[in-house]
Amino acid sequence: MDRRRCRRRRSGLAAERLIANTTESAETAPAYSAFAEIYNAWQRLYGLEYAVLVAPRVNQRLAHHVGRPRTLIDLACGTGTHTVLQAHGGTRVIGIDLSPAMLHQARRRAAGRPITFLQADMRTFDTHNPVDAVTCLYASLNHLLDPEDLTRTFTRVAAHLRPGGVFVFDLNSKHAFETLWRDPVTEHGPGFTLHRRFNTKGAQTTMRLRIERPNHPPAHDTLTARSFRESIVRTSLADAGLTFRDLAHFNPFPSVPGTKLKQLWTATYR
Numbered sequence: 001m002d003r004r005r006c007r008r009r010r011s012g013l014a015a016e017r018l019i020a021n022t023t024e025s026a027e028t029a030p031a032y033s034a035f036a037e038i039y040n041a042w043q044r045l046y047g048l049e050y051a052v053l054v055a056p057r058v059n060q061r062l063a064h065h066v067g068r069p070r071t072l073i074d075l076a077c078g079t080g081t082h083t084v085l086q087a088h089g090g091t092r093v094i095g096i097d098l099s100p101a102m103l104h105q106a107r108r109r110a111a112g113r114p115i116t117f118l119q120a121d122m123r124t125f126d127t128h129n130p131v132d133a134v135t136c137l138y139a140s141l142n143h144l145l146d147p148e149d150l151t152r153t154f155t156r157v158a159a160h161l162r163p164g165g166v167f168v169f170d171l172n173s174k175h176a177f178e179t180l181w182r183d184p185v186t187e188h189g190p191g192f193t194l195h196r197r198f199n200t201k202g203a204q205t206t207m208r209l210r211i212e213r214p215n216h217p218p219a220h221d222t223l224t225a226r227s228f229r230e231s232i233v234r235t236s237l238a239d240a241g242l243t244f245r246d247l248a249h250f251n252p253f254p255s256v257p258g259t260k261l262k263q264l265w266t267a268t269y270r
C-alpha cells in the first residue's frame with residue numbers, strides 16, 4: 001500500500017476534483033471493500049507482491065525461533081499472499097482479517113491448501129488453539145489508531161502463542177508516512193486506474209482511493225493509518241507479555257530511496 005509509484009499526478013486541484021466527484025460514501029463501507037478487487041494486481045504493477053519481497057526476512061526469523069512452524073496465524077492476512085506462502089511443508093495456517101472483501105480474495109487464491117480463514121478483528125480474535133508463530137505484515141498494524149489497540153492486539157497474539165512461539169510483524173515508519181503517504185498519485189493497472197490522495201493530521205494519515213474500471217461506476221475506499229514511536233511498540237509488547245527479540249529497519253522496494261521505510265519486529269512468548 002505504500003510504494004512510491006511512477007506516473008504521479010501532483011496537482012492538488014485534480015485531487016480535489018476526484019473527491020468532489022465522489023457519488024457514494026467511502027466512509028460508510030468497511031475499509032478495503034473496493035480496494036480488494038484490484039489489490040493483488042495493484043501490488044504486481046511494479047514488481048513482486050510485498051509478501052514475496054519480505055518472505056526471506058520473515059522466514060529467517062521464523063526458522064531461527066521455531067524452525068518450520070507446524071501452526072501459524074497470519075493476522076490481517078488480506079488477500080492471503082503471505083498466508084498461502086506459509087501453507088506448505090505440513091504447516092497449517094489460519095488467516096484472519098476484518099475485511100470480508102479481502103477474505104473473499106484470499107479464499108479464492110488459497111483453494112485446496114491447508115488454510116482456514118476467519119473474519120475477526122485482530123484486537124479481539126480468538127481461535128482457541130496455541131500456535132508456533134503469528135505473522136502480521138504489510139503495515140497492517142499501522143491501521144490501529146490508538147496505542148491501546150496495539151497492546152490489545154499484542155495481548156491476543158500472546159494468548160495464541162505456545163511458550164517459545166514467535167511473532168513477526170512489520171510497521172511503516174514515520175519516514176514512510178512522510179515520503180510515501182503524502183503526494184497525490186495516479187496509477188494505471190490492467191483494467192483499472194487508481195487515484196490516491198492523502199490527508200495527514202499529526203501521526204495519522206487518511207488515504208482516499210478512487211478506482212476507475214471500464215463498465216463500472218467509480219468505486220471508493222478510505223484507509224486510515226498512523227505511525228508509532230518505537231518506544232510505544234516496545235512498551236505495548238512488554239505490557240502484552242511478549243519478549244522483544246529484534247528490530248530491523250529495511251526498504252524492500254528497489255525503486256524507492258531510503259533505508260528506513262519499514263520496521264521488521266520479532267518478539268517471542270517467553
Ligand SMILES: C[S@@+](CC[C@H](N)C(=O)[O-])C[C@H]1O[C@@H](n2cnc3c(N)ncnc32)[C@H](O)[C@@H]1O
Pocket residue numbers: 001031032050051075076077078079080081082096097098099102120121122123136137138139140143144
Ligand atoms: C495493507 S493490508 C495487508 C494485507 C496482507 N497482510 C498483505 O501482506 O498483503 C492491511 C489488512 O489489514 C486488515 N485490517 C485492518 N484492520 C484490521 C483489524 N482491526 N483486524 C483485522 N484485520 C484488519 C485489512 O482488512 C487489510 O486486509
